Amino acid sequence: MTNKKFLLSSLCAMVISCSDDVGWNNKEPISYRDLAFDEELYGTGQNGFSEIFSTYTGVNASNDISEKEILENQHLMHGSGIALGDVNGDELIDIYIPRIKEDNVLYINKGEWQFEDFTLAAGVAAPNRYSNGSVFADVDGDRDLDLIVTALGGPNSVFINDGNGIFVEKKLESKLNNPGSTSSALADVDNDGDLDLYITNYKRKAMRDSLPPPAISFDNTLYESPDGKWEVVPPFNREYEAEVKGDKLFRFEFGEVDQFYFNDGKGNFNLIDITKENFYSVDGGPIDSHLRDWGLVAQFRDMNNDGHPDIYICNDFESPDRIWINNGDGSFSEIEKTAVRHTSNSSMSVDFSDLNKDGYVDFFVSDMLSQSHIMKKTQMGTMLPTVLLIGEIENRPQYMRNTLFLNRKDHTFSEIGQYSKTYASNGPGLAHLWMLIWMGMRTCLLQQGMFMMYKIQTQLKSRKKWLLRCDPLMNTRECF
Numbered sequence: 001m002t003n004k005k006f007l008l009s010s011l012c013a014m015v016i017s018c019s020d021d022v023g024w025n026n027k028e029p030i031s032y033r034d035l036a037f038d039e040e041l042y043g044t045g046q047n048g049f050s051e052i053f054s055t056y057t058g059v060n061a062s063n064d065i066s067e068k069e070i071l072e073n074q075h076l077m078h079g080s081g082i083a084l085g086d087v088n089g090d091e092l093i094d095i096y097i098p099r100i101k102e103d104n105v106l107y108i109n110k111g112e113w114q115f116e117d118f119t120l121a122a123g124v125a126a127p128n129r130y131s132n133g134s135v136f137a138d139v140d141g142d143r144d145l146d147l148i149v150t151a152l153g154g155p156n157s158v159f160i161n162d163g164n165g166i167f168v169e170k171k172l173e174s175k176l177n178n179p180g181s182t183s184s185a186l187a188d189v190d191n192d193g194d195l196d197l198y199i200t201n202y203k204r205k206a207m208r209d210s211l212p213p214p215a216i217s218f219d220n221t222l223y224e225s226p227d228g229k230w231e232v233v234p235p236f237n238r239e240y241e242a243e244v245k246g247d248k249l250f251r252f253e254f255g256e257v258d259q260f261y262f263n264d265g266k267g268n269f270n271l272i273d274i275t276k277e278n279f280y281s282v283d284g285g286p287i288d289s290h291l292r293d294w295g296l297v298a299q300f301r302d303m304n305n306d307g308h309p310d311i312y313i314c315n316d317f318e319s320p321d322r323i324w325i326n327n328g329d330g331s332f333s334e335i336e337k338t339a340v341r342h343t344s345n346s347s348m349s350v351d352f353s354d355l356n357k358d359g360y361v362d363f364f365v366s367d368m369l370s371q372s373h374i375m376k377k378t379q380m381g382t383m384l385p386t387v388l389l390i391g392e393i394e395n396r397p398q399y400m401r402n403t404l405f406l407n408r409k410d411h412t413f414s415e416i417g418q419y420s421k422t423y424a425s426n427g428p429g430l431a432h433l434w435m436l437i438w439m440g441m442r443t444c445l446l447q448q449g450m451f452m453m454y455k456i457q458t459q460l461k462s463r464k465k466w467l468l469r470c471d472p473l474m475n476t477r478e479c480f
Helices: 067-072 074-078 373-382 456-461 472-479
Strands: 025-027 030-032 083-085 094-097 105-111 114-117 130-137 146-152 157-161 167-171 181-187 196-201 222-224 230-232 240-245 248-253 259-263 269-272 295-301 310-315 322-326 332-334 349-353 362-366 403-407 413-415 428-436 441-448 465-469
Touching (some): 067 074, 083 130, 130 181, 196 295, 196 310, 295 349, 310 349, 310 362
Parallel strands (some): 181 295
Antiparallel strands (some): 105 114, 130 146, 181 196, 240 248, 248 465, 295 310, 322 332, 349 362, 362 403
């Protein structure tokens, strides 16, 4: 199994069409019409979605990786996110597919669901990198779509479009050596008319894949000082921190700090220090240390209806999700501690929509909890005890399950994942909240997550936070 295809980017297009002779139904506050399907073209008389295969479309790029490579660096297993947009101004949607081992691919839409590989002419192959994220956006204000590509281990790049689908690459500044970037999000955060950029960083390679187990053992990485305080042994203090909560000792591996850029209006991005003038703690003071989280996905969305884009950042493992509220001038403050009472544990993705049609945005966060009872028990290998101390009311526990947050319209959110029966979904990778127009209802589309997710040894190996010392009864419970 040296070349097993775990992560596929082949396009399976989903097609719907509307017939011109079908009348509109006017029902306040919306108008709608029934769908009519082209039976001759797509071979079925049923309305709705139909799969179009790569043998017809010409979109046959795959994202292949071997099990050996996964075992050497499990972060390669995250896959890659495609981008869709009209890059050459012909009013047809083109496809960009980033890939881990091979050059990226740009397919130009020729119409009638036919696509042509235009990668070399466009200059967007982005070779010699583990490309895992992409987005089309007009970053220089010339009314065509430019391209941003993130890569595990870097470099991250902006490709400027000349309007005809020909791009020039500009690599983004980074203060990190080989950042383990995962995805990017754009919004005009400072109201100057251009799109600013936030890039989530994970880690190029975890310690478990970099050193043998004895080198990163408890005895080799931590020590107890004479005053009873637990410390991380240098040089491991650059990669780990020790935490004591109650009678329990934890060791947590750091991820990487995210990167935030202001746009000068011409597609030039200036790197901003998150810890200084633009991000503030909930008490109003500046963030005093770099937040080395395991970032997977960020989304800009106006969460409090003040007209300014806020940020929700999905972080993996025990690093908490970050919710930053825009102050209206391009600076951000942490959301109030009691506004969101708990979150998902290993947050994979987030999407927003007004689910109950009250004019306020709600949001859904995907995690990895299975619907199968057997698989749920297998997944417990990565769950650590949630320490809830008496009198602690402003904490924000994390639970391994999907979470769905209903906006209370007072800048707080109620989590209703279990009530809505969306809390478990067999390890989704990405979540999208769609407004399906023929139903008039919001629908959640969940994309399948990572391969090998339920192998017990893989689950245990993937831990970033370890419970190292606790009372004997707790030890028994955690082991059995």
